[in-house]
Amino acid sequence: MNIRNISKISLIILIITGLSCGAEKPREQQMGYPITAVSFTKVTLTDDFWSGRIETNRTVTIPFGFNKCEEEGRIRNFARAGGLLEGQYEGQMPFDDTDVYKIIEGASYSLTIHPDKELEEYIDETIEKIAAAQEEDGYLCTWKTLNPKTTPATWVKPGPRWHHLAASHELYNAGHMYEAAYAHHRATGKKNFLNIALKNADLIAETFGPGKNMEPPGHQIIETGLIKLYRATNDREYLDLAKFFLDQRGNAVGHKLYGPYNQDHVPVTEQDEAVGHAVRAVYMYAAMTDIAGIMDDSAYLNAVSKIWDNVVSKKYYITGGIGARHDGESFGDNYELPNLTSYNETCAAIGNVYWNHRMFLLHGDAKYIDVLERTLYNGLISGVSLSGDLFFYPNCLESDGKYKFNRGTLTRQPWFDCSCCPSNIIRFIPSVPEYIYARRNDSLYVNLFVAGKADIDMDKTNVEVSQETNYPWDGKVVIKVNPQTSQKFAVRIRIPGWALGKPVPSDLYRYADENIEKVTLKINSDSIDLNMDKGYAVIDRKWSKDDVIELNLPMPIRRVVAHDKVKDDLNKVALVRGPLVYCAEWVDNDGKVLDMVIPDDAELKTEHRKDLFNGVTVIIGDILDKSGEERKLTAIPYYAWSHRGPGEMAVWLPRK
Ligand SMILES: [Zn+2]
Numbered sequence: 001m002n003i004r005n006i007s008k009i010s011l012i013i014l015i016i017t018g019l020s021c022g023a024e025k026p027r028e029q030q031m032g033y034p035i036t037a038v039s040f041t042k043v044t045l046t047d048d049f050w051s052g053r054i055e056t057n058r059t060v061t062i063p064f065g066f067n068k069c070e071e072e073g074r075i076r077n078f079a080r081a082g083g084l085l086e087g088q089y090e091g092q093m094p095f096d097d098t099d100v101y102k103i104i105e106g107a108s109y110s111l112t113i114h115p116d117k118e119l120e121e122y123i124d125e126t127i128e129k130i131a132a133a134q135e136e137d138g139y140l141c142t143w144k145t146l147n148p149k150t151t152p153a154t155w156v157k158p159g160p161r162w163h164h165l166a167a168s169h170e171l172y173n174a175g176h177m178y179e180a181a182y183a184h185h186r187a188t189g190k191k192n193f194l195n196i197a198l199k200n201a202d203l204i205a206e207t208f209g210p211g212k213n214m215e216p217p218g219h220q221i222i223e224t225g226l227i228k229l230y231r232a233t234n235d236r237e238y239l240d241l242a243k244f245f246l247d248q249r250g251n252a253v254g255h256k257l258y259g260p261y262n263q264d265h266v267p268v269t270e271q272d273e274a275v276g277h278a279v280r281a282v283y284m285y286a287a288m289t290d291i292a293g294i295m296d297d298s299a300y301l302n303a304v305s306k307i308w309d310n311v312v313s314k315k316y317y318i319t320g321g322i323g324a325r326h327d328g329e330s331f332g333d334n335y336e337l338p339n340l341t342s343y344n345e346t347c348a349a350i351g352n353v354y355w356n357h358r359m360f361l362l363h364g365d366a367k368y369i370d371v372l373e374r375t376l377y378n379g380l381i382s383g384v385s386l387s388g389d390l391f392f393y394p395n396c397l398e399s400d401g402k403y404k405f406n407r408g409t410l411t412r413q414p415w416f417d418c419s420c421c422p423s424n425i426i427r428f429i430p431s432v433p434e435y436i437y438a439r440r441n442d443s444l445y446v447n448l449f450v451a452g453k454a455d456i457d458m459d460k461t462n463v464e465v466s467q468e469t470n471y472p473w474d475g476k477v478v479i480k481v482n483p484q485t486s487q488k489f490a491v492r493i494r495i496p497g498w499a500l501g502k503p504v505p506s507d508l509y510r511y512a513d514e515n516i517e518k519v520t521l522k523i524n525s526d527s528i529d530l531n532m533d534k535g536y537a538v539i540d541r542k543w544s545k546d547d548v549i550e551l552n553l554p555m556p557i558r559r560v561v562a563h564d565k566v567k568d569d570l571n572k573v574a575l576v577r578g579p580l581v582y583c584a585e586w587v588d589n590d591g592k593v594l595d596m597v598i599p600d601d602a603e604l605k606t607e608h609r610k611d612l613f614n615g616v617t618v619i620i621g622d623i624l625d626k627s628g629e630e631r632k633l634t635a636i637p638y639y640a641w642s643h644r645g646p647g648e649m650a651v652w653l654p655r656k
Pocket residue numbers: 345346347348393419420421422424
């Protein structure tokens with residue numbers, strides 16, 4: 001396959017989709033999925049919660065990330081590999097190239113919302129360096145090109161191309177490049193980066209396949225990357241190659257199995273438990289979901305559904321984090337969910353959002369958005385400070401102020417030797433608006449509650465949907481539905497599981513208290529019953545200009561307890577409110593929290609604190625210490641901890 005053919009295909013796509021001339025804009029679609037997410041480019045946020053984070057990502061984190069890549073030689077590596085500069089590979093990881101790719105991905109999304117000539121030029125200059133580093137035949141991996149006889153890390157064996165693929169990260173580098181190139185093309189319409197990715201993918205398609213090199217990558221992501229190239233070009237070869245790499249896992253024909261750490265112990269279609277390195281795993285599950293959706297593959301669907309059940313019912317933290325163990329950055333056994341030593345890599349949380357969003361697009365079931373929301377509002381955004389320049393790699397649920405959980409440190413850090421998490425935050429945050437709405441034929445899905453508006457193309461009319469809400473601090477949501485012409489269609493409003501008595505879609509966590517306040521729904525001021533289907537309140541009617549839906553999700557403070565088999569949470573309680581998980585941190589609680597007891601009858605109330613963390617609702621109350629003495633509690637949203645120095649913190653506290 002050559003670039004000329006791709007141009008031809010793109011032209012056909014342009015004609016079919018009726019796009020006007022000018023820069024070639026790729027199609028907005030989730031090819032193969034029955035449901036289509038409403039692109040972040042069609043959604044404008046006016047809220048205080050996400051807008052601020054997206055703006056901080058744009059103004060602080062993106063420049064901070066690029067500066068780090070400049071300082072530490074990641075950009076120079078491309079220039080050197082391309083012969084534009086003298087010198088050797090800088091860096092201790094074989095995947096430093098990916099940080100540059102991931103930041104370009106986030107910056108590209110950011111450009112779509114906030115045009116910025118200077119940033120766009122900087123990205124183009126960086127892409128020129130990447131192009132220079134690409135070898136004649138399409139190969140691109142700076143450390144190998146610079147000197148294959150040395151290695152950036154002792155755990156990677158030096159050698160020629162594709163040697164020691166279990167650890168070389170050549171295909172991992174390629175996968176992140178494809179993801180970034182797709183995003184850049186989607187955001188800017190330009191093909192300068194996409195063409196580099198396609199040339200590389202063509203080389204990989206020539207090199208790998210049945211009867212050729214049959215080794216799978218040691219770290220997954222090339223699979224979803226290739227599927228994105230398939231989306232951009234409609235070239236089936238990329239899709240087939242993605243499936244080939246997945247099918248090679250657990251298949252001893254063609255390579256010596258890497259084992260469960262790399263999810264390479266049994267064929268993916270026979271896997272039913274989440275094992276091994278959590279980030280590798282969750283990127284793979286996202287790719288498997290793509291294959292299930294696009295290729296209508298029932299074996300893949302069956303496997304990925306079983307794995308999802310396993311994660312959500314046995315390996316999922318109340319904060320939405322996954323990957324319990326520091327050792328191998330991996331999933332633990334079933335119900336192995338320690339708090340002090342919990343790992344919960346930020347990248348795994350991001351991958352969990354990617355995966356659950358795909359599961360939703362396939363099934364249209366709100367339970368996947370329940371999981372996505374829990375991860376998003378807790379264990380994912382905890383990974384970046386409110387200032388945008390300090391990060392967690394692991395996201396633990398408890399700190400004693402001594403155990404150095406954050407890669408040898410006790411609090412947030414500006415960067416890491418392995419900086420996958422900061423660069424992953426940069427690429428993820430600008431895409432948040434894409435998780436709010438979706439559509440399918442004559443159904444419009446409202447998945448998340450964020451103030452702002454969206455422009456949605458329904459089958460027969462264009463609809464402007466707006467939300468007014470102070471979520472996650474308040475559960476009142478006013479949704480205005482404004483179709484261009486009056487039309488009949490269904491608005492499907494997600495009623496979160498947490499508002500219906502189920503904090504998670506499994507028996508892993510349950511409420512220990514009762515809530516008598518009911519979810520209510522009104523349309524044009526008239527109360528209506530919740531007509532529930534797959535977790536959505538469905539309002540199927542003829543919509544006219546200025547129709548107003550009023551949703552009220554009561555948000556009392558709730559007490560959550562874990563399944564009895566989670567021994568680390570035994571006889572303990574976690575406080576939650578709406579989608580947010582709370583924690584007690586030393587600084588609000590006289591210097592310590594690990595002596596706290598929260599009796600079931602302790603009276604707790606909320607207080608909105610404008611002065612704290614850009615405005616948060618805290619939980620306060622009178623509780624006990626372990627000796628039975630009365631003491632005060634102030635609990636803050638989990639994501640906001642560790643902004644005020646290291647010390648004790650706990651999500652789970654004893655009930656007695
Ligand atoms: Zn990471």
